[in-house]
Amino acid sequence: MTSTKSTSPLAAVSHLLCFVLVVGGGSGLLHEWWGWLHFMGFVRFVVPDGYAVYSYVVMVVLGLAVGAAGDAIGGRSRG
Template sequence: MTSSNQKPPVATLAGVLSFVLVVGGASGLLHEWLGWIHFMGFVRFLAPDGYEVYSYVVMTALGLVVAVAGDALSRHGRV
């Protein structure tokens, strides 16, 4: 028996991806600015040397865009 309020798999994947991007970008920014938090440190390999702050801002913004797109997909799937 399936539930009628299940999200489509693409929307679920978008939610996970947006979480990783937003949290990784925000923790990277906190690490660059404050130097003490290093949560999700693997995102430092995605940022080129010298452009870390810009990369983390782009990651955070991209995560928010993916979250909005995933929400739109889940709403479209229910209609």
């Protein structure tokens, strides 16, 4: 069973970035609200002090936008 579906490198990078942003932002929100599940600890170095919740929400929204753009790039390249 081989797959004939080819993904462009730009679409693959955008899907990876989407995953990192959505999971990092979501785990940051869970950590801020309930104090647990600090899965991707490096994202705390990205957010400014005092704006953690806003930054994590922006990360989730930006991740979803990057994922949608990656789907659009991947769909366009398939023909």
